[in-house]
Amino acid sequence: MAEAMGFFTDTTICIGCKACEVACKNWNQLPAENGGVKKMSGDSYDNTQRLDGIHWRHVKFIEQFDGPYNGRWLMMSDVCKHCVQAGCLEVCPTGAIIRTAFDTVVIQSDVCNGCRACIAACPFGVIDVNPVAGTAQKCTLCYDRLEVGLEPACSKACPTDSIQFGSITELRARAQKRVDQLKAQGETRAQLYGDDPNGPLGGLNSFYLLVDKPEVYGLPVKPQLPSRNLAKSGTFSAASAAVLGLLALVGLRKQRMDDIGGGGASPN
């Protein structure tokens, strides 16, 4: 496999311009919704609201204000995390979701049959159906651009380099340096999310620098694989099946004993 590639997103320098959203939509030819008429959400400057089948980038706006003069904006360009252990890839029953040579996770639209298991499996709420295709879609980390040596459209368009593309090893080192710099400047809340290869999901190939708790940014604290529940859930089901089988047999035996004893069928 070629070197693992991905994104490091430094949320502290995101200015909320949404150039990444536009570049993504443009390059990937993602359709507009609502006939191209944008509805205002009333939720800060966030009218995209979510990642889904036709929004593969989503700039989040989090307003933290304690009175008119004391507060801050948190902005974060969200995207598929390209998990090293990906829940979507794990459950996909058609084999449509694959890991590429760049260690990214891609849905092959011509194989997907729109069962939507991956949507429920993703701990980050990244995937949804593209209504035009009828299949589940998400960020491909611009697989087509990577193949010809180009960087993804979003990071190319990002005017502040909040979204940085590169080899994961190099990005991790760069990210750690940035955290140290911020801490030295007094921003003690600076932390990386998803950079640890020994952490949840084996690390995320799209990881973040945050300055608050992950849940403030709408990120799960400890994302997990869906298969964590399989053994326990299967065992409990099998046990309940055994109990029911036993009850059915006990009922038959009781009826037979009643017959032999001349009691006939039990009165009901």
Next chain:
Amino acid sequence: MSDTFFSGAPHWTWFIIPYFFIGGLAGGAYFLAAILEWFGQPAHRPVIRTGYRVAAVGAILSGAFLTIDLGRPLRFWHMLFQSENFPAIMFKAWSPISFGAWAILLFGLFSVLSALGAMSEEGRLNNRALRAVGGVMQGRGVAKLVAALGGLLGFFVAGYTGVLLSVTNRPIWADSPWLGALFLVSGASTGAATLILLAPRRGATPQSLDWLSSFDRSALVVELLVLVLFLVSLGSVNRVWLSFWGLLLLVGVVGVGIAAPLRLHGNAARAAKLVLIGGFLLRVATMLASEGIERYHMTAGT
């Protein structure tokens, strides 16, 4: 707060809910028929035949619902074979939706074979080829073998749907390991209820119906117990039930579907109808309560 609240809803609604209900019911009915095939008396034949026919119709309907629900229904076979490498099998032992697709296919096969045997027994097959299959299925050894495999698959189909929901990252579903057991027990109780309602038309004896009613009551008690375990295991996630779905679970599932039938000793048919309503509402409440929760985020001003 559970990490499951950050995930997105898969929109499994009005095709999947009936599929979960009918699939469970079909699996439960076949399982009971298989138990009688192995351990019952000749007087139980009408119930056995009804069970097989209910299972066959249910399995076919299940497959249809599941296919219609797909974004690209004509690609349903991508779940069974590798689309780019046909006829290589597509199978993931760790993904319930993958092994479940195979389970429904095989359960459908076994239940149709058994149903053909039942119809042949009743002399209802006019087609020569089907009569030949039905004739083979009437052999006791073959019937018992198919019943054993189909019975296990039946319970598998009834239970895997709940396991499938647990093997996600969705609120409620992935927050408890008891959903598979709950759906399985509900499949058994609704399967028995269907047989109580339909078997008399095929000449079921009072003895068979008594056995079904008594089994259904036991299954309802087990279902109540599993439901309690399910709710306890949800812990703090239980606050999602402070909604219409909680009311539906309490009144529709526990009240109408479990408590009322347990009190209706004298009227098996009415009790069976309530069990069916409760079984359907169980799927509605557990599915839609979770479907309504999406991608937790803090809005401006919170």
